[in-house]
Structure formats: C-alpha cells, structure tokens
Amino acid sequence: MLKNILHYAHYLLEQTLKPGEITIDATCGNGNDTLYLAELVGKDGKVLAFDIQEQAIHTTKKRLNEAGINHVTLIQESHEYVDRFLGESEQIGAAIFNLGYLPRSDKTIITESKSTIPAVEKILTKLRHEGLLVLVVYHGHKGGKEEKDALLQYVTQLDQKKYHVLQYQFINQKNNPPFLLAIEKLTD
Template sequence: MLSRILDFARELLAEAIPAGGTAIDATAGNGHDTLFLTSCTGPAGKVYSFDIQEQALHNTAARLKEAGAAAELIQDSHENAASYIKEAAIDAAVFNLGYLPGSDKTITTTSSSTIQAIKSLLEKLRPGGRIVIVVYYGHPEGMQEKDALLPFAASLPQEEVKVLRYEFINQRNSPPFVLAVEKR
C-alpha cells in the first residue's frame, strides 16, 4: 500500500539517519518529529529542535520527558539553525511547514525563512543525507510558501542533489505533500 504522507516522510528520514547520527527538527511544533528523530539517532546521537514559539518548545519538552528522550531545544527561527549545529555534518532534517496545531494560525513558517534554512542546512548535510519537507498549503501563507518553495527546489542542481515530490493528487482540501532533498 502507498504510505501516508507523514509515514513516508518518516521512512525517508529513518533510512538516512544512523544510530549515533545528527538530525534536525526545523519546526518543533508539538514534538512528534523531534521524538521520532531521537528514536533514529539513539542515545549516542544528537537532535536539535527549533521553533520560534515558546509553547511549541514546551510541548516538545513534555513529549520528550514522557518518553525518556532528550534533544537540544532552541527557540529561534529555523533560518538560523546551521549556526547552532556543532557537528561537522548532519544526517537529516525535517520541516513540517505551516502553523502550530491548536495554536495561533497567524504565526506560520514563511517562504523566506524556510528557503534560507534549507540552503544553510544543505551546506551541513553529508552525502546521502536528506532534508524532508512536509508542505501544508491549505492556508494563505502556506500557499505563498508552496509557490516559492517549488521553483526553488526545482532549481537545485541535479549534480549536487536529488529532489523528490510525493503527493496524492486525488484528495480534497489542499492535501500536504512531501519534498525530499537528498545530497549526492
């Protein structure tokens, strides 16, 4: 059976992250991806989790504590993520674009910060590493972000990266899709 969008995103991440690896959650949200990344890296690895909202980091910290997992939580925009990473290279990064579920829908990711984050994380990505982006565009800022992100991703040099788009085209209400960037 075809994988659902979030399941497929996690499959792509799990394939790229070795035990002891380094992973980035560029949009902490409620901490689901951060916790998943810690299961991939294991206790010997490192996970950095970013969000601009204090509530998102609080939610993520609670989820990690409940599971007995740990990550470095950073209240800053993902466009600054690379400046916090101490490791020479990262194995993977994940973005869930849009807004914090159950929160203020006017606070969203933006195309400019997301594209800057992807550019800077690509520089830190090891060969074979992946950046997985779940694009939610069923709101005005999400549509603008999608409209900027797709041409940006398509313009990435094929000699350096492979870019995949995974989506279901027969679903209603602007269903999310996955963009995956794998460094050659």
C-alpha cells in the same frame, strides 16, 4: 499500500539516519517528529529541534521528559539561524520541516518562505553524502500558497548533479492536501 505523507516522511528518515548522527527538526511543534528523530539516532546521537513559539518548545520538552530522552537540544529561535548551532565540521544525517501552523494553536503564526528557504539552503550545505532533507508542505492556510510556490521554485532549480529532488503527492485529493519534498545530497 501507498504510505500517507507523514508515514512516508518517517520511512525516508528511517532509511537515512544512522545511530549516533546529528539530525534536525526545523519545526518541532508538538514534538512528534522530534521524538521520532531522537529514537532513530539513539542516545549517542543528537537532535536539534527549533520552534519560534514558547508553547511548542514547552510541549516538546514535556514529551521528551516523559519519554526519558535527553539527547535533544530545544532551541526557541527561527530555523534560519541553524548554522549558529552547528560546529564547523559537524555534518547532518537528515532534517525535517513540517510547514504551516501549529495544530490547535494560533493559525497566523506560520512558516514563511523568507525564513524557510534560507534554513533549507544552510541545512543542505551541512548534509552528509546521501543525507536527506524532508519537507512536509501544508499549504491550504492563508499564506501557504506563497510559501509553497517559492519553495517549489527554489527546489526545482537545485543542480541535479548535486541533489535528487522528489515530490510525493496524492493528486486526486481535494482541499489542498499536504505533499512531501525530499532532497537527497549526492556530494560530500
């Protein structure tokens, strides 16, 4: 009955996003979330999908082509520069980060707090009222604990009058299972 972390992430995005909105996949990887976001906002919407690895961009592009989807902009750049790809007045309905490394790939290329936190900060300023930012936090790999700790410290101090911050986690699982952070914006 309880949704696993990835299902819960998708459920929250589905509850939030409306057709025609702008949305962000901050770590596109193999494109699973990119495809899901593209379906949720429909062809009148727009998805910005970031990844620093050429392989990730290539795989995601292939999957989008196969699905006949062309309202996604793939950006091989760090998500900390997200503001360069959004217009002054553009607002976002939702964004997702999947932290860690690309499955079945180089485990040393990981997301890091020094770029994740600036990206989160920038996206929060662009979220619409009741927009949502979701982070799936994988932290069992080398470097994962540092990012997890810095991120938890950052989200814990967000002003409760401006944001609801949720942590969704199975607390009896072994081997550092991933958990979810969801930040809902309460202001315009």
